Amino acid sequence: xxxxxxxTANFQIPVTPMFLMVIFCILxxxxxxxxxxxxxxxxxxGNGALELVMINLIYLVGLGILLGGMAIFLxxxxxxx
Amino acid sequence: xxxxxxxxxxxxVVRRHWIVLVGDILVLICxxxxxxxxxxxxxxxxxxxIFAFSGSTFDAGSFFLFAWLTVxxxxxxxxxxxxxxxxxxxxxxRVFDIxxxxxxxxxxxxxRIDRIQNVTVDQKGILQTLLDFGGIxxxxxxxENFVTLYIAHPYEIKKLINEMQDxxxxxxxxxxxxxxxxxxxxxxxxxxTTAPSSGGNNxxxxxxx
Numbered sequence: 542x543x544x545x546x547x548x549t550a551n552f553q554i555p556v557t558p559m560f561l562m563v564i565f566c567i568l569x570x571x572x573x574x575x576x577x578x579x580x581x582x583x584x585x586x587g588n589g590a591l592e593l594v595m596i597n598l599i600y601l602v603g604l605g606i607l608l609g610g611m612a613i614f615l616x617x618x619x620x621x622x
Numbered sequence: 623x624x625x626x627x628x629x630x631x632x633x634x635v636v637r638r639h640w641i642v643l644v645g646d647i648l649v650l651i652c653x654x655x656x657x658x659x660x661x662x663x664x665x666x667x668x669x670x671x672i673f674a675f676s677g678s679t680f681d682a683g684s685f686f687l688f689a690w691l692t693v694x695x696x697x698x699x700x701x702x703x704x705x706x707x708x709x710x711x712x713x714x715x716r717v718f719d720i721x722x723x724x725x726x727x728x729x730x731x732x733x734r735i736d737r738i739q740n741v742t743v744d745q746k747g748i749l750q751t752l753l754d755f756g757g758i759x760x761x762x763x764x765x766e767n768f769v770t771l772y773i774a775h776p777y778e779i780k781k782l783i784n785e786m787q788d789x790x791x792x793x794x795x796x797x798x799x800x801x802x803x804x805x806x807x808x809x810x811x812x813x814x815t816t817a818p819s820s821g822g823n824n825x826x827x828x829x830x831x
Contacts, residue, residue, distance in 0.1 A: 552672075553671070553672060553673065553674040554672060554673050554674065555673075555674045555676065556673050556674060556675045556676065556682055557676050558676070558677070561682070561685055564685075564689055565685075565689075568689055568692050568693070571696070572692060572696060575696050575699075578725055579699060579700075579703060579725070582703055582707060582722075582725065583703070583707075586707045586720070586722070586728070587707070588632075588635060600699055603695055604692070604695060604696075607688055607691055607692040607695055608688075608692065610684070610688035610691075611685055611688040611689055611692065614681045614682075614684040614685040614688060615685055617677075617678065617681040617684075618677040618678060618681035618682050618685060619677065620677075621677040621678035621681055
């Protein structure tokens with residue numbers, strides 16, 4: 542039922558590099574705000590300075606890898622045909 | 623930092639038992655597995671009829687995979703922050719009950735150890751008994767009671783709070799019998815009695831007992 546509806550649908554979502562760029566920007570902005578809020582919590586309500594450093598390191602490195610991965614594939618998609 | 627005074631010593635920080643994280647971890651595992659499920663669905667659903675890719679499908683798919691994992695990463699850290707910052711902290715003066723219910727919802731209560739009237743442990747069921755976790759209710763001199771659920775090793779915490787309470791009460795009683803204090807006030811009592819050797823007897827003699 543759903544499959545037949547989808548196959549007969551006469552609309553297409555264009556996945557352009559600009560579309561991916563918009564998603565990337567939204568996610569990057571959201572992750573920066575999230576990081577600020579999270580750091581505020583760990584700095585003010587955490588139990589120690591060492592803990593804050595560890596949390597920052599793990600969180601920010603992980604986030605960097607994920608955003609970096611997104612950026613690489615966005616670039617690869619924009620140059621591929 | 624938690625609002626602990628400079629001369630206050632943190633004795634123990636207790637968190638909820640790890641079992642409370644199991645549900646959230648399962649949700650996270652499902653979220654991580656979602657792209658795999660989606661990958662299977664892509665072969666079934668006519669995706670190319672819905673999406674028009676201008677470049678490599680692999681690159682677009684990888685981009686969306688990383689985007690999804692970024693969302694899961696942030697979600698996971700929310701869970702961990704809520705778990706880790708939700709604590710019951712015992713210091714040498716007070717007990718702090720901090721409820722981190724969300725990133726923008728936090729409740730922090732503290733009460734003096736010498737004001738505690740009763741500590742009750744509530745352990746229900748085979749799981750709580752075997753894994754040694756449960757609720758702890760602390761009744762204070764005021765009408766408000768503090769309840770923390772799913773605390774790890776609740777009986778140990780109860781014992782610790784009771785010991786701290788006994789220590790605080792003993793200390794508060796010692797102030798009146800301390801020899802230094804007695805030496806300072808002794809000249810006032812010399813008119814009626816001779817100064818004996820021990821502090822405790824000193825008070826008794828001055829009072830003529």
